[in-house]
Amino acid sequence: xxxxxxxxxxxxxxxxxxxxxxxxxxxxxxxxxxxxxxxxxxxxxxxxxxxxxxxxxxxxxxxxxxxxxxxxxxxxxxxxxxxxxxxxxxxxxxxxxxxxxxxxxxxxxxxxxxxxxxxxxxxxxxxxxxxxxxxxxxxxxxxxxxxxxxxxxxxxxxxxxxxxxxxxxxxxxxxxxxxxxxxxxxxxxxxxxxxxxxxxxxxxxxxxxxxxxxxxxxxxxxxxxxxxxxxxxxxxxxxxxxxxxxxxxxxxxxxxxxxxxxxxxxxxxxxxxxxxxxxxxxxxxxxxxxxxxxxxxxxxxxxxxxxxxxxxxxxxxxxxxxxx
Amino acid sequence: xxxxxxxxxxxxxxxxxxxxxxxxxxxxxxxxxxxxxxxxxxxxxxxxxxxxxxxxxxxxxxxxxxxxxxxxxxxxxxxxxxxxxxxxxxxxxxxxxxxxxxxxxxxxxxxxxxxxxxxxxxxxxxxxxxxxxxxxxxxxxxxxxxxxxxxxxxxxxxxxxxxxxxxxxxxxxxxxxxxxxxxxxxxxxxxxxxxxxxxxxxxxxxxxxxxxxxxxxxxxxxxxxxxxxxxxxxxxxxxxxxxxxxxxxxxxxxxxxxxxxxxxxxxxxxxxxxxxxxxxxxxxxxxxxxxxxxxxxxxxxxxxxxxxxxxxxxxxxxxxxxxxxxxxxxxxxxxxxxxxxxxxxxxxxxxxxxxxxxxxxxxxxxxxxxxxxxxxxxxxxxxxxxxxxxxxxxxxxxxxxxxxxxxxxxxxxxxxxxxxxxxxxxxxxxxxxxxxxxxxxxxxxxxxxxxxxxxxxxxxxxxxxxxxxxxxxxxxxxxxxxxxxxxxxxxxxxxxxxxxxxxxxxxxxxxxxxxxxxxxxxxxxxxxxxxxxxxxxxxx
Numbered sequence: 113x114x115x116x117x118x119x120x121x122x123x124x125x126x127x128x129x130x131x132x133x134x135x136x137x138x139x140x141x142x143x144x145x146x147x148x149x150x151x152x153x154x155x156x157x158x159x160x161x162x163x164x165x166x167x168x169x170x171x172x173x174x175x176x177x178x179x180x181x182x183x184x185x186x187x188x189x190x191x192x193x194x195x196x197x198x199x200x201x202x203x204x205x206x207x208x209x210x211x212x213x214x215x216x217x218x219x220x221x222x223x224x225x226x227x228x229x230x231x232x233x234x235x236x237x238x239x240x241x242x243x244x245x246x247x248x249x250x251x252x253x254x255x256x257x258x259x260x261x262x263x264x265x266x267x268x269x270x271x272x273x274x275x276x277x278x279x280x281x282x283x284x285x286x287x288x289x290x291x292x293x294x295x296x297x298x299x300x301x302x303x304x305x306x307x308x309x310x311x312x313x314x315x316x317x318x319x320x321x322x323x324x325x326x327x328x329x330x331x332x333x334x335x336x337x338x339x340x341x342x343x344x345x346x347x348x349x350x351x352x353x354x355x356x357x358x359x360x361x362x363x364x365x366x367x368x369x370x371x372x373x374x375x376x377x378x379x380x381x382x383x384x385x386x387x388x389x390x391x392x393x394x395x396x397x398x399x400x401x402x403x404x405x406x407x408x409x410x411x412x413x414x415x416x417x418x419x420x421x422x423x424x425x426x427x428x429x430x431x432x433x434x435x436x
Numbered sequence: 437x438x439x440x441x442x443x444x445x446x447x448x449x450x451x452x453x454x455x456x457x458x459x460x461x462x463x464x465x466x467x468x469x470x471x472x473x474x475x476x477x478x479x480x481x482x483x484x485x486x487x488x489x490x491x492x493x494x495x496x497x498x499x500x501x502x503x504x505x506x507x508x509x510x511x512x513x514x515x516x517x518x519x520x521x522x523x524x525x526x527x528x529x530x531x532x533x534x535x536x537x538x539x540x541x542x543x544x545x546x547x548x549x550x551x552x553x554x555x556x557x558x559x560x561x562x563x564x565x566x567x568x569x570x571x572x573x574x575x576x577x578x579x580x581x582x583x584x585x586x587x588x589x590x591x592x593x594x595x596x597x598x599x600x601x602x603x604x605x606x607x608x609x610x611x612x613x614x615x616x617x618x619x620x621x622x623x624x625x626x627x628x629x630x631x632x633x634x635x636x637x638x639x640x641x642x643x644x645x646x647x648x649x650x651x652x653x654x655x656x657x658x659x660x661x662x663x664x665x666x667x668x669x670x671x672x673x674x675x676x677x678x679x680x681x682x683x684x685x686x687x688x689x690x691x692x693x694x695x696x697x698x699x700x701x702x703x704x705x706x707x708x709x710x711x712x713x714x715x716x717x718x719x720x721x722x723x724x725x726x727x728x729x730x731x732x733x734x735x736x737x738x739x740x741x742x743x744x745x746x747x748x749x750x751x752x753x754x755x756x757x758x759x760x761x762x763x764x765x766x767x768x769x770x771x772x773x774x775x776x777x778x779x780x781x782x783x784x785x786x787x788x789x790x791x792x793x794x795x796x797x798x799x800x801x802x803x804x805x806x807x808x809x810x811x812x813x814x815x816x817x818x819x820x821x822x823x824x825x826x827x828x829x830x831x832x833x834x835x836x837x838x839x840x841x842x843x844x845x846x847x848x849x850x851x852x853x854x855x856x857x858x859x860x861x862x863x864x865x866x867x868x869x870x871x872x873x874x875x876x877x878x879x880x881x882x883x884x885x886x887x888x889x890x891x892x893x894x895x896x897x898x899x900x901x902x903x904x905x906x907x908x909x910x911x912x913x914x915x916x917x918x919x920x921x922x923x924x925x926x927x928x929x930x931x932x933x934x935x936x937x938x939x940x941x942x943x944x945x946x947x948x949x950x951x952x953x954x955x956x957x958x959x960x961x962x963x964x965x966x967x968x969x970x971x972x973x974x975x976x
Contacts, residue, residue, distance in 0.1 A: 270882075270884040271882045271884075272881075272882070272884065295472070319884070320884040320885075324885075325869055325885060326885060327468065361754035362752060363734050363735060363751045363754060364741050364743075364749050364751050365622060366621075366622045367622065367872050367878075368466060368467050368618075368619070368622065368872075369620055369621055369622060369623075369624050369625060369743055370447075370467050370468075370618065370743060371741070371743025371747055371811070372469050373810070374734075376735060376754040376755075378754050381755055381756050382755075383735070383755070389810075392810050393447070393448060394447060394469065394743070394745075394747070395469055398472060399469065400469060401869060401883060401885070402869075402870065402871075402878060405881050405883075406872070406881050407880075407881070408880040408881040409876070409877045409879075409880025410736070410755065411755070411758075412880065
């Protein structure tokens with residue numbers, strides 16, 4: 113591939129043609145914040161936190177999807193970029209619970225001095241199902257003095273995972289992983305318009321009645337913890353989730369001969385969740401229901417639970433609910 | 437195949453191939469992440485044919501589905517071969533340079549006209565013709581298969597019939613072209629790699645070869661029998677004759693996984709001594725004299741497994757095993773100790789080191805390199821070797837650096853279990869997405885999509901039998917009968933029924949299946965049972 117020459121914040125760099133500005137920035141040693149971008153998915157430009165300034169361009173451009181051009185001058189830290197990223201993060205943080213975003217995103221939010229409270233105190237959470245029932249175009253007048261939010265009760269419909277859409281920033285990653293970029297099951301899509309937009313199954317049916325095949329690949333790509341293992345959700349609610357105390361061990365799934373790599377997250381000698389490395393040629397981070405959730409036999413919790421972590425896991429498996 | 441007991445290709449190759457023939461495989465459910473790679477290929481424009489008696493969730497992605505009658509695969513393959521030959525679409529150069537036995541093959545398939553194939557397989561002649569032409573004219577094409585090909589009384593011949601097609605067209609030994617068997621368990625390939633075959637030493641080296649056996653004898657300080665051992669099906673026959681009186685079963689549940697379960701359990705019951713090493717108290721373990729509790733190999737132990745693309749990868753200990761359970765290696769070493777041999781307590785890596793010294797195809801795979809490279813595909817003969825992405829590239833070298841590979845003509849023989857008025861319906865078995873084998877592992881998690889133990893029939897057969905979905909039916913074969921709820925499935929054609937193998941406690945399909953088995957592989961004909969289905973009459 114022919115090399116393309118450009119500058120990033122004044123520094124000259126050349127990258128293979130076809131690369132994105134984001135890739136060029138990374139190659140230049142200038143990482144950018146991202147939320148909706150993932151190497152294994154097609155860029156969808158929804159989150160806007162990776163916007164950069166390109167000389168001669170009327171507007172800021174999303175670096176994740178804009179392809180480099182010869183002679184391009186890219187600014188990642190100009191006043192318009194800093195201001196825009198700050199506002200985008202504040203819109204998100206004022207309306208969505210970002211408590212489970214990764215440490216890197218939190219650092220970026222500090223970097224841009226993000227103030228989630230500048231639009232006022234958060235509006236009360238919507239009752240269960242209310243946001244899902246909203247019709248396109250039937251917007252309600254926002255309450256003055258409150259910051260509108262997507263807060264709502266989590267959807268807990270089975271023992272495998274929880275959809276906590278009060279944490280959803282509509283990055284589309286789950287839709288892409290469920291759809292053409294990996295799983296091709298198409299169980300979920302974005303429904304509604306504007307601030308009422310949300311991720312939904314067809315006609316908002318329970319996940320158990322939808323096309324979902326419980327591969328959990330949506331959990332694997334979710335950047336905000338809106339899609340979360342039932343085990344992690346319950347342990348967090350019980351105050352027992354402790355990443356400091358966890359080990360992550362890479363091994364190979366036992367359920368067929370494809371050779372998917374698993375990362376077993378273990379706390380107190382219990383598997384508490386399973387992921388797959390994104391950079392592995394076999395899985396690209398994706399698994400099936402057996403690989404992601406089929407580990408329970410290793411730690412049969414049938415007997416009387418003796419440790420707090422076992423009590424929480426056992427309750428979650430029996431459909432019980434541990435109040436926070 | 438061609439002297440290397442593994443699939444020819446890497447998963448990534450199917451993403452850019454031009455043509456995919458998925459034959460006897462429901463990879464969408466049984467090998468979902470392989471199917472991700474396959475779907476990338478479809479999205480990149482590959483034409484896809486599915487050959488399967490059922491219009492499975494895999495077949496639903498195909499451009500063309502060939503709804504073949506169970507057990508007629510050789511008839512179809514031979515007709516495809518003939519069509520390629522008579523249409524002059526063979527790769528004549530490849531055949532002349534890299535193969536032998538073409539004339540005999542051409543003569544053997546000559547009787548398989550499209551019309552005859554349609555008669556035997558139930559597949560309309562024009563679909564057979566289209567598959568033959570598309571396969572032969574594609575730049576790169578892959579044939580992928582799983583147990584729908586191998587779980588027959590003539591499974592080896594089924595595989596050979598497919599290999600012949602690749603030889604006719606040169607669809608092997610090139611990037612993107614190949615023969616791709618996808619393995620059902622995480623270490624079926626690795627078990628073979630390690631010599632867990634009756635006639636092979638580790639690295640697929642022949643046990644009858646004096647020189648090779650000598651190397652192993654020197655390394656092990658023991659005599660290795662020169663005669664091949666028995667495969668599983670022959671072992672049960674030897675039990676029948678009273679020649680095997682003791683059995684050591686490691687991590688298998690034959691009391692539920694073998695065909696004709698009644699016979700299997702009778703033979704296991706009749707043993708003098710049954711030793712079972714397992715992570716579960718399986719039905720087989722319940723029959724044992726002694727049970728050795730084992731650790732879960734992939735989460736509580738260290739070692740390697742080999743995948744369907746010949747990739748050797750590390751499994752690692754993430755958990756302490758419960759109670760008195762021990763790692764398989766530790767159990768074997770302790771057992772050797774009690775039997776009077778002093779093996780010490782070698783680590784998995786030390787044993788792997790010994791293997792690398794004896795198996796040339798694994799010699800370059802140090803643990804360090806396996807860690808660094810995310811696994812390595814065999815053969816990997818030395819520490820500089822990157823591993824082998826696809827096999828048999830040397831078939832395209834000029835002059836040919838090896839013996840030409842043979843066409844091996846195969847003859848179609850119908851399934852052993854004949855359909856009659858009493859047993860008019862063909863029952864085939866398989867897997868579902870969320871479950872695995874006899875269910876001992878997959879039952880451990882609560883799946884929202886689990887179907888449970890049922891029999892599925894076509895809506896047409898359901899109506900003809902006067903059934904409503906959910907009705908209890910009696911399913912009988914020449915070997916046994918079970919009662920299960922019935923469900924209708926539009927992926928089935930009239931005359932075809934399906935049961936998953938995962939719920940033997942509720943619906944034991946293997947009380948029905950036949951243990952006719954392939955003479956070379958020893959694999960039983962799980963895929964073709966003749967059954968009768970009738971409603972269960974409730975009294976009162």
